[in-house]
Structures are given as C-alpha cells and as structure tokens.
Amino acid sequence: MNDPNNEKTSPATDPFVEALLDIVAGHPTSADLADDERDLIAAIAKWAPGLPEALAELDADTDQPRPAPVRVDDPIAQMLGLVEDPAVLINGHQLAAKRKSAGLTVGELAQQLNQRGWDVTTSTVFSWERGKVNPPPATINAVAEVLHVAADSILTTNTLQAQTLDVLFDDEVIAAFLDQWSRESNVPVGRLAEHSKRLLATAGKRNATSATPQTLLAILQQFKKLPGFENPA
Numbered sequence: 001m002n003d004p005n006n007e008k009t010s011p012a013t014d015p016f017v018e019a020l021l022d023i024v025a026g027h028p029t030s031a032d033l034a035d036d037e038r039d040l041i042a043a044i045a046k047w048a049p050g051l052p053e054a055l056a057e058l059d060a061d062t063d064q065p066r067p068a069p070v071r072v073d074d075p076i077a078q079m080l081g082l083v084e085d086p087a088v089l090i091n092g093h094q095l096a097a098k099r100k101s102a103g104l105t106v107g108e109l110a111q112q113l114n115q116r117g118w119d120v121t122t123s124t125v126f127s128w129e130r131g132k133v134n135p136p137p138a139t140i141n142a143v144a145e146v147l148h149v150a151a152d153s154i155l156t157t158n159t160l161q162a163q164t165l166d167v168l169f170d171d172e173v174i175a176a177f178l179d180q181w182s183r184e185s186n187v188p189v190g191r192l193a194e195h196s197k198r199l200l201a202t203a204g205k206r207n208a209t210s211a212t213p214q215t216l217l218a219i220l221q222q223f224k225k226l227p228g229f230e231n232p233a
Contacts, residue, residue: 016041036096036106040126043107088137091156092129095143098154099129102147112146113139165197171213177220187230195230196223 015031019041022029033041099109106125113120118139127133135143144151168174182189200219223229 020044036126036129040106040122043105043122082138083136084134085137088140089134089156090128090140090143091154092131094156095154096129098147098149102149104147109143109146113142116142116146118142165200168213168216169193169197171216173213174216174220177217181220181224185230192230196220199223 015033016037019029019031019033019037022031023041023044029041099106104112106129107122110120110122110125113125120139124133124135128135140154141151144154147154169178178189178192181187181192185192196219
C-alpha cells in the first residue's frame with residue numbers, strides 16, 4: 001500500500017507544475033516561482049483543491065454539444081486571423097508589461113476577453129506571457145483593445161514571413177483572377193481589388209499576413225459569389 005506521506009517522492013521538474021500540484025492536493029508550496037507565477041498560484045489557490053471534483057462533473061457532462069473548432073486550413077479563417085499566423089507572434093514579456101500597466105491581473109484579463117466572446121482562460125493568458133502558446137491574430141487584437149494599446153506594441157513580428165495584402169494582390173494568379181472577374185462583371189479591376197482589400201483589412205484588423213496567394217484566391221472566389229459584392233453601397 002502506498003504511504004500517503006510519500007506522495008511527493010517524484011516531484012515535478014517544473015517548479016510551477018510542482019506548486020500547482022501542491023495546492024490541488026491542499027498542501028502549501030515552497031517551489032521557487034517568478035512573481036507572475038506566484039500571482040497565478042495565489043489566484044487559483046482558493047478553488048484548486050476542488051478541481052478533481054469539478055473535473056469529474058465535467059466528464060459527466062461530455063454529451064453536451066460543443067461549438068465546432070475553427071479549421072486551420074480554412075482560408076477565410078486564415079485571412080480573418082481566427083487561426084494562428086506564424087507572421088504575427090505575441091511578445092509575452094510585452095504583454096505582461098502592458099497588462100500590469102493597465103492594472104489587470106492575468107485572471108481579470110481572461111475575464112474581460114470572455115466578456116467580449118473570446119474563449120480564454122487564466123492559464124491560457126499565462127501561457128501567452130510565458131511564450132508557451134501563440135494566439136491567433138484576431139485574439140491578439142482583442143487583447144490589445146482590452147489593454148487600450150496598439151496591437152503592434154505586444155507583437156514580435158517576423159518580417160521575413162509577413163507580407164502585406166498589396167503584395168498578395170500583385171501575385172500573377174490573383175491578377176489573372178481579378179482580370180477574369182472584371183471582364184465577367186464589367187467592374188474595373190482596381191475597384192474589385194480595393195473593395196476586397198478593404199473588407200479583408202477591416203475584418204482582420206491587420207494588413208500583414210503569412211497567407212499564400214492560394215489562400216487569397218479561395219477567399220476571392222467566395223467574394224465573387226456574394227450578391228452585391230461587385231457594387232457595394
């Protein structure tokens with residue numbers, strides 16, 4: 001039989017994980033943590049001992065319908081920034097600094113994002129700040145709005161991968177498609193291109209992306225099917 005006094009014979013190598021396991025078990029922790037890690041542990045210490053029971057209830061509720069996840073290969077999701085873009089990388093240190101300047105804890109930032117309709121947890125925000133996870137561009141924009149800062153101020157952008165919409169629209173494949181569309185609709189190429197760029201930039205709230213011309217072509221093909229798209233009010 002296992003001796004309950006020896007539950008910690010194999011401590012976690014990550015001090016944060018060790019501290020988390022301690023509080024879930026109802027034990028005080030002596031792990032060596034950074035200030036942000038201590039803040040997070042303190043924020044969850046009150047409810048962490050009840051976590052196993054809560055997870056058991058969650059398992060019993062698995063038959064509840066859940067929203068379908070956004071497909072990473074969906075071209076419209078890519079251009080709207082709903083999936084991770086390697087050209088738009090969050091800077092965890094800058095995010096933490098801006099959050100603290102705004103007077104928000106990790107949990108409060110997550111709560112405000114949830115109020116705006118984003119499915120974000122405290123641990124998710126903490127993962128962003130630790131550089132463990134990179135959120136999609138649309139989520140980064142929402143974070144910037146909550147913190148009242150420019151999105152660029154919390155980004156580490158890889159300019160070797162990023163390109164502007166103007167560059168994508170100059171691609172030969174895109175130019176050929178727009179030319180054919182223009183001849184079929186009797187709408188000038190420039191008008192079709194500018195209307196498409198404006199819609200994409202407004203919806204995605206950005207003008208840089210790592211999307212390919214093939215991704216843009218798939219979106220333009222959908223735009224072409226929209227009634228009234230060629231002659232907006």
